Amino acid sequence: MTTARASRTLPHPARDEIRLEGVLHALSDPMRLRIVRELAADGDELSCSQFVLPVTKSTTTHHFRVLRESGVIRQIYRGTAKMNGLRRDDLDALFPGLLDALLGAAARQSARLG
């Protein structure tokens, strides 16, 4: 692997390094919860630029980083785009039913508060 290529690979926790507390912290922010809901609804990878959030670009980058470092999403460069995907397989294997319960709770709250 060349240095140039290595610099384009972002660090991720392995499945067994993912901690429940870190996942919950990642999802305790409204913007990050919204990102995860959009990724779950889409079911595929989305580039950072496909998210229109009411925060600055650097704050958006920070939120994606927290989600990646906690093991909630995987971020991969494809050409010049940074693509984001939910780590559903890893989360479902570690904590069966949790992701769906969290998404369900978020949807319910969103419907309630509008």
Next chain:
Amino acid sequence: MTTARASRTLPHPARDEIRLEGVLHALSDPMRLRIVRELAADGDELSCSQFVLPVTKSTTTHHFRVLRESGVIRQIYRGTAKMNGLRRDDLDALFPGLLDALLGAAARQSARLG
């Protein structure tokens, strides 16, 4: 209600003021997650002094306060003891299945990591 009595009543969010993000933040700390697991396992009220946590008393008080202010627990003075109970009814009404999914995930992680 007398002033003396009012000062012994701790503020709690009403059910419809409880936010998912706040609940997840409250549970994103290992000590707070442990407190909630113990309350769920006991199923009844426990006084703060019944918890033996590897942190200072003031840190313990802080953790209980975060849990109360997020709506995860209810704290009531009974005589000189501050009693703590899980707000399972409120959480189950707002987010059906979430608390059990969180407790299940915490138990699973605890079994895995020892």
